[in-house]
Amino acid sequence: MRGWRSGSTSRVTGSTTRTTYRQGARRIAPIGAAAGVFGASFAVLSHTAGIDGIAAVVMSATTFAGSAQFAAASVLETGGGVAAAVAAAVLLNARYAPISVTVGDQFRGSILRRLLEAQLIVDESWALSRRSDGSYDRRLLIGGGLVLYGCWVGGTALGALVGDRLGNPERYGLDAAFPALFLALLVPQVHSRRALAAALVGGAITLVLIPFVPAGVPIIAATAACLIGWVRT
Amino acid sequence: MVIILVGLATVGLKAVGPVVLGGRQLPPTLSAVLFLLAPALLAALVVTQAVGGERSIVLDERLLGIAAAAVAILLRLPLLAVVVVAAAVTAGIRVLS
Numbered sequence: 217m218r219g220w221r222s223g224s225t226s227r228v229t230g231s232t233t234r235t236t237y238r239q240g241a242r243r244i245a246p247i248g249a250a251a252g253v254f255g256a257s258f259a260v261l262s263h264t265a266g267i268d269g270i271a272a273v274v275m276s277a278t279t280f281a282g283s284a285q286f287a288a289a290s291v292l293e294t295g296g297g298v299a300a301a302v303a304a305a306v307l308l309n310a311r312y313a314p315i316s317v318t319v320g321d322q323f324r325g326s327i328l329r330r331l332l333e334a335q336l337i338v339d340e341s342w343a344l345s346r347r348s349d350g351s352y353d354r355r356l357l358i359g360g361g362l363v364l365y366g367c368w369v370g371g372t373a374l375g376a377l378v379g380d381r382l383g384n385p386e387r388y389g390l391d392a393a394f395p396a397l398f399l400a401l402l403v404p405q406v407h408s409r410r411a412l413a414a415a416l417v418g419g420a421i422t423l424v425l426i427p428f429v430p431a432g433v434p435i436i437a438a439t440a441a442c443l444i445g446w447v448r449t
Numbered sequence: 450m451v452i453i454l455v456g457l458a459t460v461g462l463k464a465v466g467p468v469v470l471g472g473r474q475l476p477p478t479l480s481a482v483l484f485l486l487a488p489a490l491l492a493a494l495v496v497t498q499a500v501g502g503e504r505s506i507v508l509d510e511r512l513l514g515i516a517a518a519a520v521a522i523l524l525r526l527p528l529l530a531v532v533v534v535a536a537a538v539t540a541g542i543r544v545l546s
Contacts, residue, residue: 253529271452278456283487287494288451294501298451304490305455311487312462314480320466320473327468334467335460389539392514395498396535399518400528402491410481411488418489422496427505431497438493445482 240344240359247340247360248367251282255371257393258285260379264390265293269376276372280335280365283401284308287435290394296432304435315342322354336361339404410444417441510546514539 259272267275267289279285284305291301316337323330336358345357406412418438425434475483499515500506518535526534 250528257529257532267452275452275456278452279459281459283491284455284459287490288455290494290498292451294497295503301451302454302458304494305451306458306462307486308490309455309459309462310483312459313465314475314483316463316466317470317473317475317480318466320470323467330467331460331464334463337463337466386543387540389510389514389536389541389543391498392511392518392539393532393536395495395511395515396518396521397528397532398491398494398498399515400522400531402488402495403522405488405491411485414485415488415492419492419496422493423500423506426497426501430504431501434501435490435493435497438489439486441489441492442482442485445485446478 236353236355237359237362240341240353240356240361241363242359243356244340244344244360244363248363251340251364252367252371252374254282255368256375256378257397258282258289259372259375261286261390261394262289263376263379265289267292269373269379272376272379273369273372276369279305279309280368281309281312281338282368283398286394286397286401290398291432291435293394294431296430296435300432300436304432307436307439312337315339318342319345319352319354319357322352322357333358336365338364340364410447414441414444417444510539510542513542 255276258276259269262272262275262285263269275285275288287308288301288305291297291304296304316334319337319342323333325333333354338361341357341361341364342352344360345353347353402415406415418441421438421441422434425437429437495515499511500508514535514537517538518531521531521534
């Protein structure tokens with residue numbers, strides 16, 4: 217199709233491949249910048265939850281899913297314990313099972329290659345790679361995902377350098393930053409009536425349970441709201 | 450511990466499509482349920498962080514910060530601006546009160 221750049225014959229599909237990866241990278245650049253700052257704030261906020269700088273960077277590099285990382289840190293910070301922190305983060309990331317299924321048929325090659333490339337699937341790279349016909353472009357996803365990954369991990373490392381020097385987080389209103397962040401992450405997830413219902417029910421379950429059960433439990437209990445998905449529309 | 454477990458689980462979840470299923474699809478009902486986990490959990494996290502105390506509901510300066518953040522979200526400000534607005538308003542009110 218795009219033979220206009222076939223000067224280098226050494227790599228057969230090299231020119232189109234590189235162009236499209238680069239397109240993905242270019243289109244995601246503004247979000248990448250935000251991801252860098254967001255990564256820095258993860259390091260700062262997780263510091264208040266007792267996760268040190270190196271651990272925060274390791275988590276960004278291996279988990280690479282902002283909302284789940286913030287969720288784990290948040291549960292630890294409110295005294296929810298390891299089990300609740302892991303459960304909250306894993307359940308929050310459960311959406312990646314169906315998300316990765318939507319792009320699954322685009323990935324080729326060995327198991328290891330597909331496994332590694334699949335790690336670049338995040339909400340933003342996935343949304344970027346969606347074509348107007350409803351299918352997905354793997355190269356846009358990978359190009360965008362790589363930029364996001366670099367920004368996210370790099371941002372976390374920068375934030376870790378600063379985070380260790382901050383004093384009492386409440387002085388800076390950082391305890392309000394967490395819920396504001398989750399609210400901002402929630403809004404784009406509420407794209408249907410059922411998603412709105414799940415959010416409202418989940419929030420209500422949490423509110424009712426907070427006074428009666430240990431920290432962390434209300435968050436896990438709130439996931440029952442996802443059963444709304446079983447109801448046919 | 451948390452980091453290792455969450456990391457491993459996330460790697461596995463992201464691999465479901467490309468590695469485990471190849472090109473096949475999940476049952477639609479299961480997909481619908483899994484997609485709703487994120488909004489339900491994020492809402493739970495908002496509530497916990499906004500009014501949660503030690504086994505009690507605590508209403509304090511945070512709420513005004515979050516209200517300001519909600520306005521910022523409605524104005525479609527970027528994520529960072531939303532978080533900064535929440536923190537700045539909360540910290541500002543604490544200084545004044």
